[in-house]
Structures are given as structure tokens and as C-alpha cells.
Amino acid sequence: MISSLRGPVLEIRLDSLVIGVGGVGMTVMCSPDTISQARVDQEITLFTSLIVREDSLTLFGFANSENREMFEVVQGVSGFGPKLAFTILSSLPADELRTAIGNEDVARLKQTPGVGAKGAQRLVLELKDRIGTPSSGAKRSSSKEAQWQIQVEQGLLGLGWSPRDAQRAITAVIEEGVTDSQATPELLRRALQILAGA
Numbered sequence: 673m674i675s676s677l678r679g680p681v682l683e684i685r686l687d688s689l690v691i692g693v694g695g696v697g698m699t700v701m702c703s704p705d706t707i708s709q710a711r712v713d714q715e716i717t718l719f720t721s722l723i724v725r726e727d728s729l730t731l732f733g734f735a736n737s738e739n740r741e742m743f744e745v746v747q748g749v750s751g752f753g754p755k756l757a758f759t760i761l762s763s764l765p766a767d768e769l770r771t772a773i774g775n776e777d778v779a780r781l782k783q784t785p786g787v788g789a790k791g792a793q794r795l796v797l798e799l800k801d802r803i804g805t806p807s808s809g810a811k812r813s814s815s816k817e818a819q820w821q822i823q824v825e826q827g828l829l830g831l832g833w834s835p836r837d838a839q840r841a842i843t844a845v846i847e848e849g850v851t852d853s854q855a856t857p858e859l860l861r862r863a864l865q866i867l868a869g870a
Contacts, residue, residue, distance in 0.1 A: 674731060675835055676826065678717040681710045689733070691716065700733035703762035717822060719835075723754045732758050737825055737839055738766035742803070749798045756786050773799050820856045827860045833867060841866045 682697050683690035689710050690697045700718055702710075710716055718733035719740040732754065734740040739761050746757040746769075763784045764772065772780040773796055781792035821842050828838035841863035848862070 674720050674722050675829055676717065676719050677731075677733065678715065680715050681712050684710055684712060689716070689718075691718065691733075698731060700731045701758065702733045703735075703758075705762070706733065706735050717826075721754075730754070734761070736766075736822070737835060741835065741839060742766040742769055745799065745803060746795070749794055751791060751794065759786050760784050770803050773803060776800065820859055823856045824860045824863050828863060828867070831864075837867055838863075 677691050677693055677698060677700065679692045679694075681689055682692045684707060685699075687707075688699050688701045689707060690699050692698075700720060702718070706718070718735070719737045720734070721732045721740050721743055723730045723732065732740075732743060734743065743754075743757050743761050746752050746760060747754055752760075760769065764780075771777070776796050778789065778792040778796060781787055781795055782789055787795070824842055824845070825835075825838045828841065829835065833841075844866045845859055845863055
């Protein structure tokens with residue numbers, strides 16, 4: 673499984689980016705927001721999910737791990753394949769999608785391309801009890817906050833923890849209260865302590 677990529681942007685396409693990784697250009701499907709912020713030759717980090725089919729390998733990329741995780745969760749709903757799940761996450765970031773599902777906001781879900789009334793109801797029915805609603809503390813409100821979370825997650829993934837475990841530890845660290853004075857290595861150590869004690 674390819675969980676994340678980091679490298680320079682080689683090409684910007686209508687629906688994807690080509691990222692240079694170890695001398696190889698990897699095509700990654702990305703949301704319009706992510707594509708609009710990308711610049712050729714600038715380094716980018718994407719959280720990815722690889723979809724394997726008999727006739728294709730498709731890599732979907734996300735700006736953060738929450739969107740990737742929700743992308744994978746939505747595919748568990750009957751009738752929702754990777755393309756539709758990706759379309760939903762491109763229109764509704766993970767926090768907004770959680771809120772819409774948690775509040776049973778079928779009208780908001782129906783505004784997403786490809787999701788009709790029945791599909792919106794299935795999302796609510798099958799996911800409400802599984803995903804809950806986002807806490808304001810877990811929301812990434814600043815680039816500095818997002819940066820330490822990305823670094824801690826990459827550290828945990830590099831040590832062999834799963835993306836789900838990494839996100840659980842990061843959420844627990846956030847709930848303990850993160851201050852600007854805390855360095856990333858300190859936060860990584862705390863995340864490891866949380867996982868080791870789980």
C-alpha cells in the first residue's frame with residue numbers, strides 16, 4: 673500500500689498531478705483544490721490510497737489523512753465506488769462530510785455531484801454510527817498545526833504503524849492540548865506513548 677508521496681510536481685493536469693518520486697513520475701488523481709495550489713517544481717506531500725483493479729492501478733491523493741480515511745470509509749457504503757467517493761471528498765472535505773452525515777443533512781449530501789436522495793440516505797444510514805462528528809479541536813485550522821500533524825503521521829507510518837493508528841494517536845494528542853511551544857519530536861514521542869499504552 674502506498675500511503676503517502678512526497679516529491680516535486682512534474683506536471684499539472686486537469687484531474688491529476690505527476691509527482692517525482694525516486695526518479696519515477698507517479699500520476700496521482702487529485703481534487704481541483706489540491707491541483708489549483710500545486711506549482712511545477714515545488715515539493716508536495718500527498719496522502720494516498722491505491723485502488724487496484726484487473727485492468728488498472730489508480731492512485732488517489734489527498735491534502736490530509738482525514739480526507740484519505742473518509743475516502744476509504746465511503747467506499748464501504750453499498751453503491752459507492754472509488755470514483756464517486758473521490759468526487760464526494762473533492763466537494764466535501766472530511767470534517768464537512770462528517771458533520772453532514774452526523775446531522776443527517778441529506779439535503780447537503782444531495783448537493784454533491786453523483787449523490788441522489790437514496791445515496792445520501794445510505795451514507796447517513798451506514799456511516800452515522802461509525803464516523804461520529806468531528807471535534808473542533810481536531811480540525812486543522814492553521815498551516816503550522818497541519819505541518820506537525822503531517823510530520824508526526826509520517827514518523828508513525830515510518831515506524832510501521834497503520835494510518836488508522838497514526839490518526840488515532842494524533843487525535844489523542846490534540847485532545848490533550850497542543851501548544852505552539854511543543855516541538856514535533858516531543859509530539860511524536862507522546863503519540864508513540866499513546867499507541868504503546870493502547
